[in-house]
Amino acid sequence: AQSVAQPEDQVNxxxxxxxxxxxxxxxxxxxxxxWYVQYPNRGLQFLLKYITGxxxxxxxxxxxxxxxxxxxxxxxxxxxxxxxxxALYFCAVASGNTPLxxxxxxxxxxxx
Amino acid sequence: EAGVAQSPRYxxxxxxxxxxxxxxxxxGHATLYWYQQILGQGPKFxxxxxxxxxxxxxxxxxxRFSAERLKGVDSTLKIQPAKLEDSAVYLCASTSVGQPxxxxxxxxxxxxxVT
Numbered sequence: 105a106q107s108v109a110q111p112e113d114q115v116n117x118x119x120x121x122x123x124x125x126x127x128x129x130x131x132x133x134x135x136x137x138x139w140y141v142q143y144p145n146r147g148l149q150f151l152l153k154y155i156t157g158x159x160x161x162x163x164x165x166x167x168x169x170x171x172x173x174x175x176x177x178x179x180x181x182x183x184x185x186x187x188x189x190x191a192l193y194f195c196a197v198a199s200g201n202t203p204l205x206x207x208x209x210x211x212x213x214x215x216x
Numbered sequence: 217e218a219g220v221a222q223s224p225r226y227x228x229x230x231x232x233x234x235x236x237x238x239x240x241x242x243x244g245h246a247t248l249y250w251y252q253q254i255l256g257q258g259p260k261f262x263x264x265x266x267x268x269x270x271x272x273x274x275x276x277x278x279x280r281f282s283a284e285r286l287k288g289v290d291s292t293l294k295i296q297p298a299k300l301e302d303s304a305v306y307l308c309a310s311t312s313v314g315q316p317x318x319x320x321x322x323x324x325x326x327x328x329x330v331t
Contacts, residue, residue: 147322148322149322150320153319203272204261205261209258
């Protein structure tokens with residue numbers, strides 16, 4: 105069975121500093137990896153995905169993520185954090201025809 | 217384009233009552249999903265439709281949950297009878313193709329409180 109681990113419940117970062125939100129996964133077969141963001145009282149919004157190809161994928165709002173097959177990781181990164189990036193971030197994985205499985209989420213707080 | 221619409225936004229019921237949630241996907245999206253998000257957890261898959269047919273309902277607790285998408289557009293998720301542990305946000309999502317590598321477009325969800 106596939107699974108996603110987000111080891112940090114909360115990440116705090118100062119505005120302008122780089123941020124990283126960690127994600128590791130377990131799946132049989134080739135993974136399809138996603139990051140979604142959730143703002144209060146809103147649904148999830150797609151940020152970026154890795155399907156195949158270049159290990160570094162770029163997404164919305166300046167976010168990027170690096171696929172590392174040997175470490176089974178897909179960490180979300182941004183070079184310079186904004187206060188408006190404060191939200192709940194979810195990593196998710198699918199494989200073959202399996203439905204998307206989400207991690208428990210990491211709350212990002214960017215402090216001015 | 218208009219997003220995924222869900223209603224109601226909030227619902228409070230007593231245990232053992234029934235409740236229904238409605239979802240209207242993005243126009244032209246053939247694939248529709250329902251997810252359950254309990255507070256402090258990530259969304260959990262419940263059911264997937266392709267047009268008006270069920271593709272995967274392996275995670276749906278069928279003793280109390282049911283869902284339909286009769287005309288291949290709108291969908292309804294029902295719980296009967298509700299339990300306290302059903303308190304959660306119910307998210308509907310859609311995508312134009314049913315491939316696992318396609319991003320999902322989520323609605324704002326229906327927050328259910330069972331007392």
